[in-house]
Ligand SMILES: [Fe+2]
């Protein structure tokens with residue numbers, strides 16, 4: 615990631631200062647952090663030969679599910695908005711790169727899927743390639759595409775993206791996403807994200823969404 619987000623907090627997580635500007639990218643950065651967090655969990659599970667565990671399969675299914683929703687949201691509600699505004703060749707090339715990288719990640723994900731049946735070196739290699747590709751894409755997005763959002767769309771355009779994400783999913787789906795997003799997130803992030811929600815949804819998060827997310831074993835098989 616860029617120099618501004620290589621600092622680690624006490625839990626070893628990357629911490630970004632908000633880039634200077636009017637757009638609040640908190641949710642995008644946290645989503646990327648959540649994907650990176652789960653990629654580390656996936657790499658550990660593959661290295662330890664735990665790919666047959668239900669908890670690891672659940673974790674992998676969660677990555678695929680949330681990544682699909684994340685990329686569809688960008689493809690439907692971010693890049694098209696920018697296409698209407700940008701004219702400079704370098705900026706258009708960045709949008710082409712974003713869409714191309716989304717397309718390149720799909721077959722790498724399919725390779726991981728296929729390798730789950732055998733595990734071993736093929737799974738570790740597939741996971742490594744998938745994780746590196748996704749991490750690089752998110753780095754490109756943060757360093758090259760989000761500044762275009764700041765410059766061309768501003769808070770109003772970014773709000774349309776948030777509205778798309780909230781409006782294209784049911785409440786249970788949004789609740790699962792929030793619980794996944796905040797799984798092991800620092801308290802400061804948790805406080806900020808929950809503070810963005812209407813009070814009734816904050817209550818639902820604590821009483822329903824988070825307990826439901828945590829009820830299913832994910833990445834770690836509980837010892838009875
Ligand atoms: Fe993203």
Ligand SMILES: [Fe+2]
Nearest residue numbers: 685688751755
């Ligand atoms: Fe993306």
